[in-house]
Amino acid sequence: MAESEINLRTVHVTRYVTPLREGGSLPAIVEADDDFLYVMKFRGAGQGAKALIAELISGEIARALGLRVPEIVFSDLHEAFSRMEPDEEIQDLLRESVGLNLALHYLAGAITFDALVTTVNPTLASRIVWLDCLITNVDRTPRNTNMLMWHRDLWLIDHGASLYFHHSWDNWEQQARRPFTAIKDHVLLPLASELEEVDADFRAILTPERIRAIVSLVPDEWLTDESTTLTPAERREVYIQFLATRVAASEIFVKEAQNARKTRI
Template identity: 80%
Template sequence: MTYKLVSYSAPQLRTVNVTRYVTPLREGGSLPALIEADDDFLYVLKFRGAGQGAKALIAELIAGELARLLGLRVPEIVFTNLDIAFSRAEPDEEIQDLLRASIGLNLALHYLSGAITFDALVTTVDPKLASQIVWLDCLVTNVDRTARNTNMLIWHKELWLIDHGASLYFHHSGQNWEEQARRPFVQVKDHVLLPRASELDSVDAEFRSVLTPDRIEAIVSLVPDEWLTDESSDVSADEQRQVYVQFLATRLAHSEIFVKEAQHARKALV
């Protein structure tokens, strides 16, 4: 499979309104759904009221747009307004509760109709592309790209990345983010593309030059205030954004830590 960089402009997310709840997608525990929006496109909707709450949406947005900035293929991400009427019409009580808890602004990815799940036994990924994806997942600490659950699709013979809600898991722990930003990503040993990721050093140099501070800040600035504020905390939305910016900047400045961890784990495999 060949790979070409896709162009990236300044991040700007559209906002759509849900017009039809098509069907739940029961993979995983967050119960995403296939929905139709007022632009007549289908989307996979990620609910703010699901188990990990708004933090999963924050991770989805930041990691997804970082991937796009780095030239990787990610379905269009949009903000999605959900009206209370959908919860009233839903007969399933579990889904009804989820819809009710997610009224307002959510996140969705463009639905890639006809896409098939990536299978490493069927599709061989170019070492450069494999290294790029492994590097990204080490940066954002994405634990969910394993052989059991690759979170990648083949669409029109190209590899697309989906489901980044498990990234940036430091924001769930409440522990010191500065310390976590410098930790190696030990879960890389289970990454489905690690055996093919033989070009991590060159990718590290390339991607460090792309991820400038202003570009990182521009992506983090997309996160809505309402996803960042909590009634139990007096930390402002801007202060929360700065934590994400500084976490990524610190991790990037010490990328040799996670690159060496990935290379060590790869040697153990190959």
């Protein structure tokens, strides 16, 4: 598929199955009109549309880099679901999330990744560490790995806490060039011995054109909160420039990860 031809399907929620209460934003398993189950992330949850934007952009970047991520789809929620839900907390969440949300294909039978049980090879570990440095993902620690084993393969999930620069739009240019110091806590960092090789490969893949195609997937309606006076088009451009700048300056976060790794091995 050409870099400019990235598309996401849209599904319509037909059944709210069960909440996943271990998630702070109350994601849920839902069934859609294609008869598949999805883990749905709600626009009306705590971080609002920003968590969905981070999930979408980061997940599709990971996919472009050849990493396994469940299929991401837009999920349309009808207002009737809030009227049918007896739990008041969930009822409020559904009411605030009517319209377009985000969902990931549900990996039935998957188990949480455990570094003490599953060995990850250095190349894959380095690829995941590089990704998380790029997207500033703080949620891949031993306490909360946000990775699943499914059919003997490693899958990446839950990127809603990444791209945290968008919670404060000030000085995003400087933030794009900062090392990612939280990488010191990454569950796979001790195994990531091939960061320089991965850096060269991934810089070639994540061209400005590919980044623009991925960011262009974000709906305008998710780019309209009151956290900044920027228009949706201007916000979209900030995401593109932030990521393109970060890729171009990747030696900064690669060196930080390599130095942090030395203290872990």
